[in-house]
Amino acid sequence: MSPSLQEALDSGRMSRFQWRAIVICVLLNTLDGFDVLVMSFTGKTISGEWHLDSGTLGLLLSSGLAGMALGALLVAPWADRIGRRPVILAGLIVAAVGMMLSSASQNWQQLGTLRLVTGVGIGAVLACSNVIAGEFASQRWRGLAVSLNSTGYAIGATVGGLSSVALIDHYGWRSVFLAGGTATLVVVPLTFWLLPESLDFLITRRPRNALDRVNSLARRMGHPELTALPDPPRAEQSRPAGFRPLLAGELRRPTLTLWAAFFLVMAAFYFVTSWTPTLLVEAGMSSNQGLTGGTLLNLGGIFGTALLGALAARFALISVLRAYLLLAGALVTVFAASTGVLALAFATGAVIGVAVNGCIAGLYALTPAVYSTHLRATGVGAAISVGRVGAIIAPSAAGWLLHSGWTPRGLYVATGVVFAAAGLLLFTMRAKRPATGAAPMAEPAGSAS
Numbered sequence: 001m002s003p004s005l006q007e008a009l010d011s012g013r014m015s016r017f018q019w020r021a022i023v024i025c026v027l028l029n030t031l032d033g034f035d036v037l038v039m040s041f042t043g044k045t046i047s048g049e050w051h052l053d054s055g056t057l058g059l060l061l062s063s064g065l066a067g068m069a070l071g072a073l074l075v076a077p078w079a080d081r082i083g084r085r086p087v088i089l090a091g092l093i094v095a096a097v098g099m100m101l102s103s104a105s106q107n108w109q110q111l112g113t114l115r116l117v118t119g120v121g122i123g124a125v126l127a128c129s130n131v132i133a134g135e136f137a138s139q140r141w142r143g144l145a146v147s148l149n150s151t152g153y154a155i156g157a158t159v160g161g162l163s164s165v166a167l168i169d170h171y172g173w174r175s176v177f178l179a180g181g182t183a184t185l186v187v188v189p190l191t192f193w194l195l196p197e198s199l200d201f202l203i204t205r206r207p208r209n210a211l212d213r214v215n216s217l218a219r220r221m222g223h224p225e226l227t228a229l230p231d232p233p234r235a236e237q238s239r240p241a242g243f244r245p246l247l248a249g250e251l252r253r254p255t256l257t258l259w260a261a262f263f264l265v266m267a268a269f270y271f272v273t274s275w276t277p278t279l280l281v282e283a284g285m286s287s288n289q290g291l292t293g294g295t296l297l298n299l300g301g302i303f304g305t306a307l308l309g310a311l312a313a314r315f316a317l318i319s320v321l322r323a324y325l326l327l328a329g330a331l332v333t334v335f336a337a338s339t340g341v342l343a344l345a346f347a348t349g350a351v352i353g354v355a356v357n358g359c360i361a362g363l364y365a366l367t368p369a370v371y372s373t374h375l376r377a378t379g380v381g382a383a384i385s386v387g388r389v390g391a392i393i394a395p396s397a398a399g400w401l402l403h404s405g406w407t408p409r410g411l412y413v414a415t416g417v418v419f420a421a422a423g424l425l426l427f428t429m430r431a432k433r434p435a436t437g438a439a440p441m442a443e444p445a446g447s448a449s
Helices: 003-011 016-050 054-082 084-102 108-135 142-171 174-194 199-205 210-220 234-238 249-282 287-312 317-335 342-370 373-403 408-428
Strands: 429-432 441-444
Touching (some): 016 054, 016 108, 016 142, 016 174, 016 249, 054 084, 054 249, 054 373, 084 108, 108 142, 108 199, 108 373, 142 174, 199 210, 199 373, 249 287, 249 317, 317 408
């Protein structure tokens, strides 16, 4: 990218076109939030209809997350080769078909398989939409852009919770899957027409008609056209693509730190979001009250992710994320003792939603800044897939632990410890404020400033 265009994107004012691209990414994550947590909202009803035990329900909760890990690990890296946009479109189609077929499942094995397929599409979309949102944002607003993207996930989860209550009561659990699949399918043509390809990708990978496509985007952002594509940075030309560079040289420490943080945080996050509605029912609440508690948790997430983005525009993102993680650990532990009082449980659940969703948003915002363009989708996809391993293990492990005699309170206390441990882990990275004065990013502790 030419220095003037790069400077305009990094340091200039955000154009309407850039914000619109970010809004489309938020919409994609809204669908993802609905699709990912649909099992959380329908789990109790499905378990009752098919007479499933806690262990089997845990497998169903984990199957979609396993698919997301595969999508982020195996499909998302193709975005560094063929572009962010085509991978997102393909992922949307797979997710839509998987959701619609899930509504016709006749047993838990069929549903689990289709949840795996759906997850592959969602994993690809989630990784690439976070990358493209960050690439169209200026340095100052990059943390906010990716955090707003994560806000879409919380919005989708909230809409899913609210709509699931009405849909299940009137049409049964299958209608929830059908509604999610239909909505995802409708968004495919909208994404095709409105979501642009990343400028960073066009300049670095130089696909066919790259100059014309770059100039088209430059015009829409109010910048002058280029007469020729500039030479990519020498570092971009000399570094190989793929997974191996993520663990080589100066990238090894931040990569391993991010992988460990993703594993811990996603394990804790998906235990809280997947099991809270069911465990509230087991604590004595009605099914509708359990769904309401889970919905309030996701509703709090809308504010939590937006707040993290706003704070990241003023303070070091890594410092804001550490605070979120430590706060989440404390709040989840408090929640363990509040389930006996309805109002207190709902209030605490909403505040927990602010913290735990902000933790996920912070990791998503932090990761793209660590990697250069030719590795960005690969790096983000790898981190997400490692996190999904924790997310896969957590719901299933919780189911088996409950089956073995653990109490919900004990599980929540253990989850609080996991959040706090992730916050302490990130102290191995330190904040760094870019020379432009934009929002600070992060780098490994002990590296050169």
